Amino acid sequence: MLRFAFKRLLTAIPTLLILIALAFALIRVAPGGPFDSEKKLPPEIEARLNAAYHLDEPLWQQFFRYLGNILQGDFGPSFAYKDFTVTELIATGFPVSLKIGVWAMVVALLIGVSLGTWAALRQNKRTDHAVMATAMVGVSIPNFVVAPLAILLFSVLLGWLPAGGLGSWQNLVLPVCALALPQIAYIARLTRGSMIEVLRSDYIRTAKAQGLSERDIILRHALKPAMLPIVSYLGPATAAIITGSVVIEQIFGLPGLGRFFVQGALNRDYTLVMGVVVFYGVLIILFNFLVDIAYRWLDPRVKL
Numbered sequence: 001m002l003r004f005a006f007k008r009l010l011t012a013i014p015t016l017l018i019l020i021a022l023a024f025a026l027i028r029v030a031p032g033g034p035f036d037s038e039k040k041l042p043p044e045i046e047a048r049l050n051a052a053y054h055l056d057e058p059l060w061q062q063f064f065r066y067l068g069n070i071l072q073g074d075f076g077p078s079f080a081y082k083d084f085t086v087t088e089l090i091a092t093g094f095p096v097s098l099k100i101g102v103w104a105m106v107v108a109l110l111i112g113v114s115l116g117t118w119a120a121l122r123q124n125k126r127t128d129h130a131v132m133a134t135a136m137v138g139v140s141i142p143n144f145v146v147a148p149l150a151i152l153l154f155s156v157l158l159g160w161l162p163a164g165g166l167g168s169w170q171n172l173v174l175p176v177c178a179l180a181l182p183q184i185a186y187i188a189r190l191t192r193g194s195m196i197e198v199l200r201s202d203y204i205r206t207a208k209a210q211g212l213s214e215r216d217i218i219l220r221h222a223l224k225p226a227m228l229p230i231v232s233y234l235g236p237a238t239a240a241i242i243t244g245s246v247v248i249e250q251i252f253g254l255p256g257l258g259r260f261f262v263q264g265a266l267n268r269d270y271t272l273v274m275g276v277v278v279f280y281g282v283l284i285i286l287f288n289f290l291v292d293i294a295y296r297w298l299d300p301r302v303k304l
Contacts, residue, residue, distance in 0.1 A: 075275035086275035101242030108183035116191025138185030
């Protein structure tokens with residue numbers, strides 16, 4: 001296990017370097033700069049700002065300076081948020097995105113796996129068609145349509161839930177549901193296909209011949225191997241939903257990581273955008289590593 005973890009770490013290092021290099025190049029190619037505004041700054045003031053943030057150095061020197069700072073855990077100062085470093089902004093926004101994203105994935109996993117299993121047990125029947133049709137609708141409708149409709153119905157018309165902001169658990173219900181709905185649809189479809197394939201396996205037929213109940217067959221023999229494609233999907237999906245819930249955070253007024261990323265991109269805040277990209281890349285690698293470990297637990301035949 002330790003040898004496997006070490007190999008994955010060695011693989012992650014060049015991946016992160018390529019990611020950092022591409023993000024660094026793309027954000028510099030984009031038109032505009034961090035100190036551009038409607039009223040152009042005097043040349044001497046702009047030159048001092050560029051010198052203070054080392055933007056007057058050659059690009060290769062800026063890149064290696066940035067790499068050296070990252071190795072020390074320093075993402076640099078934010079150009080737009082003058083009183084904060086990028087590390088402080090990530091530390092402020094990530095807990096909000098983490099809370100919403102984790103709850104959304106838990107809800108999506110519980111409901112999606114249940115619906116997919118239910119549909120697989122009733123393959124080609126009305127229940128199966130109804131679940132898959134609903135899942136297709138969930139995949140087709142984006143969350144930036146679901147979120148305003150949910151606010152209109154449950155906040156404005158019925159007055160059951162707050163329309164946004166942070167506070168009690170009630171503030172999280174609408175954003176969590178809006179984030180979870182597309183994931184429920186994807187997971188339900190994956191679970192159905194995987195469960196149908198597992199239920200046709202020889203060992204499942206043997207379990208049925210031994211007189212085991214349908215519940216025992218599903219929970220003890222079919223569910224774990226059927227979860228393999230779902231686990232593969234959950235790795236990058238969880239990282240994406242935690243750090244990339246940009247639209248939901250904007251609609252519900254939540255100060256999450258995705259909102260900072262959008263503001264940083266609009267303001268050409270180089271260090272903030274780079275910090276979020278690097279942080280996102282680390283999360284992707286971490287979750288994929290956990291997926292590999294979960295694979296070994298779900299199916300002992302899989303070798304690390």
